[in-house]
Amino acid sequence: MAHNKLNTTFRILWQTNTNFIDEIDMSENQMYGIIPLDIGVLPSLRTVNLTGNNFSYGKNGNPFLPNTLVPDYTVLTANATGRFSCPRITALTYPVNVYLDSSYYNFQLCVCDYGTRRVNNSGSYDYLECVECPEHLTCFSGDDHETHFIFSPNYYPTPSVEDPEQMVLCESSVCNPDGGSTFECP
Numbered sequence: 001m002a003h004n005k006l007n008t009t010f011r012i013l014w015q016t017n018t019n020f021i022d023e024i025d026m027s028e029n030q031m032y033g034i035i036p037l038d039i040g041v042l043p044s045l046r047t048v049n050l051t052g053n054n055f056s057y058g059k060n061g062n063p064f065l066p067n068t069l070v071p072d073y074t075v076l077t078a079n080a081t082g083r084f085s086c087p088r089i090t091a092l093t094y095p096v097n098v099y100l101d102s103s104y105y106n107f108q109l110c111v112c113d114y115g116t117r118r119v120n121n122s123g124s125y126d127y128l129e130c131v132e133c134p135e136h137l138t139c140f141s142g143d144d145h146e147t148h149f150i151f152s153p154n155y156y157p158t159p160s161v162e163d164p165e166q167m168v169l170c171e172s173s174v175c176n177p178d179g180g181s182t183f184e185c186p
Contacts, residue, residue, distance in 0.1 A: 028052035111141040
């Protein structure tokens with residue numbers, strides 16, 4: 001049913017007998033609304049492709065995924081337009097792979113590639129922008145899927161430790177180049 005310009009909610013299509021379906025491809029349609037909360041509980045279902053639609057569950061402060069779905073960080077897919085990768089989405093109860101656009105969960109589950117960091121976009125998650133880390137700073141995603149920093153010895157991050165746009169050489173073991181809090185160089 002992919003590429004058919006279906007303009008309806010997934011809930012309407014979901015209410016049919018789906019107990020024996022193992023694959024659903026509803027990609028590249030004009031579907032909207034929320035993804036059914038029970039999408040991950042059908043025993044025969046193995047793959048659901050919902051990319052290229054207009055689902056809204058992850059917008060307007062709503063939870064990012066139905067509670068039956070979880071990100072699987074063992075399988076990351078690189079984003080073609082940015083310097084980040086997004087996890088495969090799977091079901092909690094059965095081995096179902098669910099393919100969604102990253103914008104569905106507001107890119108919150110995506111991680112910046114090694115050597116890049118997430119740009120502080122003032123709490124807006126309509127997009128994800130990862131930029132190259134400045135010289136004398138190592139950036140990577142940890143097991144918590146957040147960006148972590150390792151500062152080179154004798155360098156101070158500005159404008160802040162949380163948002164290091166550049167690194168400034170410290171002239172002594174304690175430096176305060178921006179007038180803010182004192183930063184102790186390792």
